[in-house]
Amino acid sequence: MEEYVEWLLLPHDLQVGFFEEAEKESASLASKIEDFSKALAEAAKLLKPYIKNLGDSDELSIVSAVDGSRSPQLSERLGVRYGVFSIGAKIIRGLESIEEILKAGVFKRKQAFSPDLSRHFFELLVTYHERKLALEVLRKSDLVLIDGSFYGFLFHALRTREPEESEALKGLVQETFKLTQELISSNRALAIIKRSPSRAIGGYFALMNGSDNKFTTLLDKLILSFVMPKRTIFYYDDFLGTEHHIIFYNTVASMIRRISSIDTVIQKAQKNILAPFERFGLPSDALNNLARAQVRVFEGVPVCEVEFPRSIAREDLERFLAQPYFFNDGTGLPLALDLIDNLISIPSRFTNEFVNEVEARTLEKLGGSDPDVLKLYFTYLNPQKPI
Numbered sequence: 003m004e005e006y007v008e009w010l011l012l013p014h015d016l017q018v019g020f021f022e023e024a025e026k027e028s029a030s031l032a033s034k035i036e037d038f039s040k041a042l043a044e045a046a047k048l049l050k051p052y053i054k055n056l057g058d059s060d061e062l063s064i065v066s067a068v069d070g071s072r073s074p075q076l077s078e079r080l081g082v083r084y085g086v087f088s089i090g091a092k093i094i095r096g097l098e099s100i101e102e103i104l105k106a107g108v109f110k111r112k113q114a115f116s117p118d119l120s121r122h123f124f125e126l127l128v129t130y131h132e133r134k135l136a137l138e139v140l141r142k143s144d145l146v147l148i149d150g151s152f153y154g155f156l157f158h159a160l161r162t163r164e165p166e167e168s169e170a171l172k173g174l175v176q177e178t179f180k181l182t183q184e185l186i187s188s189n190r191a192l193a194i195i196k197r198s199p200s201r202a203i204g205g206y207f208a209l210m211n212g213s214d215n216k217f218t219t220l221l222d223k224l225i226l227s228f229v230m231p232k233r234t235i236f237y238y239d240d241f242l243g244t245e246h247h248i249i250f251y252n253t254v255a256s257m258i259r260r261i262s263s264i265d266t267v268i269q270k271a272q273k274n275i276l277a278p279f280e281r282f283g284l285p286s287d288a289l290n291n292l293a294r295a296q297v298r299v300f301e302g303v304p305v306c307e308v309e310f311p312r313s314i315a316r317e318d319l320e321r322f323l324a325q326p327y328f329f330n331d332g333t334g335l336p337l338a339l340d341l342i343d344n345l346i347s348i349p350s351r352f353t354n355e356f357v358n359e360v361e362a363r364t365l366e367k368l369g370g371s372d373p374d375v376l377k378l379y380f381t382y383l384n385p386q387k388p389i
Contacts, residue, residue, distance in 0.1 A: 037216070041217065054236070067146075067336060074348075076124070090345050091342060092338050096326055096327045125158055126174050146191045149339060155175075186292070192308055209254055217255075233299055254268070294307060300334060
C-alpha cells in the first residue's frame, strides 16, 4: 500500500475512519465506472451506423482563425468600469504562416450602470469585434474559423435582465447578428465549439422514449470520443433529423430529469430556443440554416464539434476538414484556432496595470493643475491607491 505521510499524522481512530470512507467511495466510484462503460458500449451499437469516413485530401486551403480575449474582471477606477480586450486572426496554409493580425481594445462604462449589464455588454462587444475581423479576413481566405457557435452570443445576451436592457445593447446584438449572417451566407465560415456542452444524444433518446435515460448526463463529446475511430465524421442531421436544432435536444436533456411530463419539456425547450430571437427582434428561423457535426482525425484526442451552414455541400465541408495539418494532433482542434488562442490571451492582472498606466499619464498631462483638486478626484474615485 502507498504510504501517506499526512494520514499517519492523524489519530489512529481517524486514520481507520478515513480508510473506511475511502473504501466506500471507491466501491461507489467503481460501480459508476462499470455503468458508464456499459452505457458507452450500448451507445457504440446505436451510433455506429451514423459514423462516416472522413477520407483524405491533399488540397491545402488558406485558413483563417479569429478569436478574442477579455479581462476576467472589470476595474472600478477613475469613475468608470474599465475592461480590456484583444482580438486576433491567424492566417495559415498548411504549416505555412501567411499573416497575423492583433488588435487591442478598451471597454469602459459608467459605474452607475449595473455590474451585470456591464459584464454582458462587454462580452457582446468583444464578439462584435470578432465578427468584424472575421469578415475582414474572409476576403483573404478560403475558410474562416470562429471560436464558439455562430449564435451563441444571443443566448448569452439573454442573461441580461429585461428592465436593465438598453437600446445600445439591443442595437449591438442586432449588428452582431447581421455580421454573423454575412459569415454564414458566405459558405466559407465554420464555428468550432471547443468546450462543447452538447447532450443531444441523450435528449434525442429522451424525446423518443418520453423519459430520462442513461445518456442525458453524458456529454456527446465524451460518448463520441469513445465511439468514433480516427478520420471519421458524425453528422447530427443524420441522427437527429432536421426538425429541430441541436440546442433543442440539449435543452430536453437538461430538463427531463427535473420535469416528468415530456410534453411540458418539449414546450419549454421550444420556447427557450426562440427566446433570444423574439426578445431582440430577430428572425426566428435563423437556426434552421445551421447544422453540426463531430469530427475525429487523430486517436488519443477528443472529437471536435463543428457548426456549419446547411447550404454548404458536404463534400466541400469534408474537403476543408480532411486537408493536411487542418487539425492539431495534440488537441484535436483546428491548428489555426490553437495558434491564435495562444496569441491573444489577456493575463488576469493586466487590467489593473492598464488603469495604472492611464492614471500615470493623466497625472503627467495635468501636472500644472491644482494638486488639491487632483488629490480629491483620485482619492474619492480610487481610495485604495495612494497618490
